[in-house]
Structure formats: C-alpha cells, structure tokens
Amino acid sequence: MLNRLWLFFFTVSAMAIVWQLFQGQYQVLANVTEAMFKSAELAATICLGLVGILSFWMGMMRIGEKGGMTAAIAKITEPLLGKLMPDVPKGHPAFGSVTMNLTANFLGLDNAATPLGLKAMEDLQSLNPTKHIATNAQILFLVLNTSSITLVPVSVFLYRAQQGAANPADIFLPILLATTCSTLVGVLTVAIVQRLPLLTGMALMYAGLLFASGGAAVAYLLTLSADALGTASSILGNGVLVGLIFAFVLVGAWRKVAIYDEFIEGAKLGFNQAVALIPYLLAMLLAIALLRASGVLELFLQGLTVVVTGLGMDTRFIDAMPTAIMKPLSGSGARAMMLETMQQYGVDSFAGRLAAIIQGSTETTFYVLAVYFGSVGIRNGRHALSCGLIADAAGITAAIIVCYWFYG
Numbered sequence: 001m002l003n004r005l006w007l008f009f010f011t012v013s014a015m016a017i018v019w020q021l022f023q024g025q026y027q028v029l030a031n032v033t034e035a036m037f038k039s040a041e042l043a044a045t046i047c048l049g050l051v052g053i054l055s056f057w058m059g060m061m062r063i064g065e066k067g068g069m070t071a072a073i074a075k076i077t078e079p080l081l082g083k084l085m086p087d088v089p090k091g092h093p094a095f096g097s098v099t100m101n102l103t104a105n106f107l108g109l110d111n112a113a114t115p116l117g118l119k120a121m122e123d124l125q126s127l128n129p130t131k132h133i134a135t136n137a138q139i140l141f142l143v144l145n146t147s148s149i150t151l152v153p154v155s156v157f158l159y160r161a162q163q164g165a166a167n168p169a170d171i172f173l174p175i176l177l178a179t180t181c182s183t184l185v186g187v188l189t190v191a192i193v194q195r196l197p198l199l200t201g202m203a204l205m206y207a208g209l210l211f212a213s214g215g216a217a218v219a220y221l222l223t224l225s226a227d228a229l230g231t232a233s234s235i236l237g238n239g240v241l242v243g244l245i246f247a248f249v250l251v252g253a254w255r256k257v258a259i260y261d262e263f264i265e266g267a268k269l270g271f272n273q274a275v276a277l278i279p280y281l282l283a284m285l286l287a288i289a290l291l292r293a294s295g296v297l298e299l300f301l302q303g304l305t306v307v308v309t310g311l312g313m314d315t316r317f318i319d320a321m322p323t324a325i326m327k328p329l330s331g332s333g334a335r336a337m338m339l340e341t342m343q344q345y346g347v348d349s350f351a352g353r354l355a356a357i358i359q360g361s362t363e364t365t366f367y368v369l370a371v372y373f374g375s376v377g378i379r380n381g382r383h384a385l386s387c388g389l390i391a392d393a394a395g396i397t398a399a400i401i402v403c404y405w406f407y408g
Helices: 002-022 027-067 067-083 093-106 110-125 136-146 154-164 172-194 201-221 224-256 259-276 278-293 297-312 316-326 333-346 350-361 364-374 384-407
Strands: none
Touching: 002 278, 002 297, 027 093, 027 110, 027 172, 027 224, 027 259, 027 278, 067 093, 067 224, 093 110, 093 136, 093 224, 093 384, 110 136, 110 259, 110 364, 136 172, 136 364, 136 384, 154 333, 154 350, 172 350, 172 384, 201 316, 224 259, 224 350, 259 278, 278 297, 297 316, 316 350, 316 384, 333 350, 350 384, 364 384
16 A cells, blocks of 8 residues: 555656656755655654654653553553444554553643554554554554543644734634544544444443543533643643553552653664654655655645635635645644644634644644554555545545635
C-alpha cells in the first residue's frame, strides 16, 4: 500500500512539474529541489526532538508496567477495547498503553500523546504474527489517533487570540461537533471493514457513559470565558500528567520495583525507537514536500473552485480549503495555511473561523501513519490509510456544515 501511495505522490508531482515547465514557470525546479532537502532536515529534526521525550515516557511506562499501574488503568476501558480489539488477549499491557494515549489526546497533551502512542503500537506489535503487516487492532488504534477528540484545543484558541479574535474560544463547540463526527465515522468505518460488533450491551453502555460525561463537561466549559477555558485545560491536563508520573514512581517503589534501573532500560528503548523512525518519516515528508512544491495542491484548489462554481454552490468555504487539504499531510503546513487564511480574510471571517475549526477537529493522518507504523517496521497498513482518510473527510465535511450552521 505504501509503495503504491509513494509512487502516486511522485507521479502526480512529476506531472504538475512538467505542466508548469510548459507554462514557462521554471522556478518550480528550484522550489522542488529546496523542498526535498528541507524535508530531509525536517525528518531528522523531528526524530531527534522525540529522543528526549520518547526516552522519558518509555522509561516511565516501564516503571508503570512493572508496578502494575498500567494494568490498573487498563481495567477501566478493557471491557470496551476488548470488543473493539478482539485479537488482544484479556489483561494484555496494550490496553493500558492504548488507554493512556487516548487520554492524553483527549486532554490535549501533545508532548505525551505521541510517545504513549508509540508505546501502545509497540505493545500491539508484540501480538503481530506478521511483523510487516498491520493487525486489525493496530489499524483501529491508528484511526482512533487520526480522529481523536481533544476536549479543549487550546493551541487553536491561542492562535486566534494572537490574530486578534474578539472571542478566541467561540469556535469551541463547532470544533467539538466536527471532531466527534470524525471519530464516530472513523470507528464505524473500521468496524464495518473488520466486522466488529458495536451494537452490544457493553459498547452501548460505554457510548452512553461517554456521551453523558462529555455532554456534562461541554455544558460546564461553555460557561467559561476563553481565559478560563485555557486555565481549566492547563490545570486538568498537567494535573493528570504530573499525577500519573508520581503515581508510577511511588507505586513502583512501594511494590519493590527497581525504579531507577527500570527507567533506564525503558529510556534506552525509547532512544533506539526515535532514531529508527528517521527513514520512515523522511519517506513520507519527502512525498508531501513534493506535493506542495510542485503545485499539486494549488491545482487541486483551482479545479475545486471551478466545480463548485459550476454547481452554483456557495464558494466561501473554498478559502479555507488549503488548511483542509494540508491537515492530513502536515500539521505544521496546515497551521501555516490556517494563519495565512486568518491574515488574508480576517480571524473572525467565515474562512478564518472555518480554517480554525478544521485545524482543531482533524489530524495529520499521513504523519501519524508514518510515525506509528514506522516505529514498529510495518510496511503494509492494509485499510488503515483509507479508513483514516474517510474519518478526515467526515471531519472536514462536518466542519464546513457546522460553520455554515453557526456563522453562515
């Protein structure tokens, strides 16, 4: 799958380059050359940046496993995850690491979510009979990450505040609605492909509990100002993070775990894993850089404008589409597109709000796929990419609909 995807990216990029050369736009050659070399530098920079944080979390997770903390955490969600991941044996450490990763995503703890996700993928890989092909459980986990709900997307609020938004947090509910749609469609798509039993009493009970607790949290958060939202998110997220770290160490010590030695062993694994990611991440970043530098994305937008205009539809949403197209490919690229849209059309304009909603409600599918699968050497992701992109499309579509609903 990844071989065909890579070939597709290179082929369409080459076609776009040839087209621009026929138009006399020779600067495209310099742009593509620069983009390729910058992608190599970026891959190394990202992976080296992960070394410290990944080593730290792998060390902490090692203590948590030895002390029984991750097993205790897993008991909360194992009944539901066991239905969604029937191939994972009861009591397996993967349930604990998956739960911690999803919790970190929910709380917006980006510095913890990725390392915890890599640990979860490693635990799931230990059950994989064919190491280079993704299992059903790994695919479901990846789709959950590419569409995972963040309760309070503080970073998006911060960017809106920096651009002078009258009320930076007024897109909170639209983002939550859009990202919920993305997650539901992602899970349903995987469930259909893998024939998972979602309409069971256990699954429905957990879904009801999640919606009830989520609804209560949203009702409370809607009463807060933008500053209070940021403060509440920071206290909750950092409080959970600090509490877990201390609990791992203190419970491990109480249970006679050699906490220092185990931390060192886990940190060594994290270091090796971060370095091993470089070639996988480089391959994906290189292909994405070619798409941007060759003008493929710009040509796609021009075609979309022609189609929408021809259908007689409202075209205001197209101004925010650069963010939508870039988000599955590159988080930093999508952020740059969002800021550019805000500056060009206004932070509180329809396009500015829609770009922010898309940024806060979808995830970088290709990046997540490259990092998570690359960390365990998976080369065949089966239906992971298609399910992840369907979830992205649902999130983007929901973002457009919700934006017209709230601000149209």
